[in-house]
Amino acid sequence: MSKDVQSFPDASVTPEGMLYNGVIFQPIIDKCDGCGRVRDFAEARYCSSYPMPQAKWSMGTCNFSTHTRVTATGAQAKVNPLKASKRAAKGGGR
Numbered sequence: 001m002s003k004d005v006q007s008f009p010d011a012s013v014t015p016e017g018m019l020y021n022g023v024i025f026q027p028i029i030d031k032c033d034g035c036g037r038v039r040d041f042a043e044a045r046y047c048s049s050y051p052m053p054q055a056k057w058s059m060g061t062c063n064f065s066t067h068t069r070v071t072a073t074g075a076q077a078k079v080n081p082l083k084a085s086k087r088a089a090k091g092g093g094r
Contacts, residue, residue: 024051026046
């Protein structure tokens with residue numbers, strides 16, 4: 001029946017997806033491939049953290065994904081002008 005029944009005990013398959021604890025889980029999308037939260041159940045693959053993977057990826061990167069990295073945008077931190085002038089007066093620059 002399933003390779004990973006322990007991830008979704010007492011789950012059942014419905015036409016809409018997998019029913020688990022009263023929530024319908026939809027199968028994963030291609031962007032989820034490689035994520036550590038993906039589990040196999042009854043001939044399909046589901047996310048163990050979120051029931052609608054397509055919605056999680058619609059606004060960009062899924063915040064639950066374990067296979068993607070967030071890169072810094074390169075924005076500089078704001079500097080307090082009072083502290084900066086005190087540092088400059090002491091002679092201790094960055």
